[in-house]
Amino acid sequence: MPDAPSEFRYKRVLLKVSGEVLMGDQPYGIDMKTVAKVAEAVARVAREGVEICLVIGGGNIFRGLSKAAGDMERATADYMGMLATVMNALAMQAALEKIGVQTRVQSALTMNAVAEPYVRRRALRHLEKGRVVIFAAGVGAPFFTTDSGAALRAAEMGCDALLKGTSVDGVYTADPKKDPSATRYDTLSYHDVLAKDLKVMDASAIALMRDSGIPIVVFSIREPGTLRKTLTGKGTFTVITSDAKSA
Numbered sequence: 472m473p474d475a476p477s478e479f480r481y482k483r484v485l486l487k488v489s490g491e492v493l494m495g496d497q498p499y500g501i502d503m504k505t506v507a508k509v510a511e512a513v514a515r516v517a518r519e520g521v522e523i524c525l526v527i528g529g530g531n532i533f534r535g536l537s538k539a540a541g542d543m544e545r546a547t548a549d550y551m552g553m554l555a556t557v558m559n560a561l562a563m564q565a566a567l568e569k570i571g572v573q574t575r576v577q578s579a580l581t582m583n584a585v586a587e588p589y590v591r592r593r594a595l596r597h598l599e600k601g602r603v604v605i606f607a608a609g610v611g612a613p614f615f616t617t618d619s620g621a622a623l624r625a626a627e628m629g630c631d632a633l634l635k636g637t638s639v640d641g642v643y644t645a646d647p648k649k650d651p652s653a654t655r656y657d658t659l660s661y662h663d664v665l666a667k668d669l670k671v672m673d674a675s676a677i678a679l680m681r682d683s684g685i686p687i688v689v690f691s692i693r694e695p696g697t698l699r700k701t702l703t704g705k706g707t708f709t710v711i712t713s714d715a716k717s718a
Contacts, residue, residue: 478703481631483522483598486513487621487672488636490528490559492692499531501562509636510566512698517572517603521702524594524604524628526621527563529555549613553580556617560607561585573602579611579620591627598628615675622676626683633685634701635672636692641709642671659711671711680711687711 488509495502517523528534532555533548560576567574575597578586586607587593597604609620625633642664645653661681664671671677671689680687690701690708700706 479516479519479521480704481521481702483628483630484524484632484634484702485621485625485628485630486523486525486634486636486698487618488525488527488692489638490530490532490534490555490617492531492636492638493527493559493562494531501531501559503562503566506562506566507569508695509692510563510570510572512692512696513603514567514570514572516699516702517601520601522598522601524598524606524624524630525560525563526606526617526624527556527559528617529553529559531555532558546613549615550580553608553611556609557582557586557607560605563605567603573600574605575602576605576607579606579608595628616673618672618676619679622672622679622683622685625685626679630685633680633687634698635687635689636698637689638691638693640691640694640697640707642669642689642711655707656709659709661711661713664711677711681713684713 493501493506495505513523529552533551557578564574564576576586577589577594579589581588589606594604606620606624609615609617610623621633639647641655642659643653643655647653661677664677665674671687688701688708688710690697690706692698697706701708
């Protein structure tokens with residue numbers, strides 16, 4: 472595959488997409504038009520030489536820590552959430568392959584009929600060959616979120632950055648949907664994210680990225696073209712690193 476142009480800040484990235492993004496304007500489930508838009512954004516940068524892997528949450532279908540789980544045993548509910556991430560991964564794979572992008576789904580839960588088992592060296596080889604790799608089923612164990620799964624896979628793949636595609640264009644002092652006076656951070660340190668209890672990713676994911684020295688970039692994936700802009704350092708986003716200065 473061609474090398475990524477020098478304008479790209481990062482050559483290999485993991486993109487974490489929340490399951491809620493895939494709902495589009497629906498109250499739940501998978502909106503394939505929205506999936507197709509995300510797939511187009513991923514395909515564009517992959518064709519330019521960026522090595523990209525994905526982790527997709529399952530909150531659009533089922534989340535272990537949710538009202539839907541009720542008083543269900545936490546481990547069982549979490550396994551159901553993992554299966555939801557597999558469904559999202561297959562939907563994204565279908566959208567990517569429809570537009571000609573070679574894609575592999577690797578699952579931390581064994582289900583050979585629909586996905587490869589997670590094998591680190593095989594995943595690295597797929598990336599080197601220019602394939603998009605989608606990691607499903609989190610870390611394969613309950614009590615860990617897909618944020619933790621994304622951080623773990625980013626570290627294992629030797630990624631230059633973990634990109635978190637959300638519905639807002641960065642990290643704010645408060646929820647901008649509820650507090651119009653909330654302001655966005657351009658940069659943050661891992662320490663500040665943890666100390667201020669900012670709801671970016673769970674604490675274990677932040678700690679792993681800190682220990683691995685991998686920056687986290689939070690941006691809005693709902694806006695057209697933002698993935699490429701973020702990778703080239705343009706647009707609006709928040710970067711979380713060890714030495715960042717924050718207000």
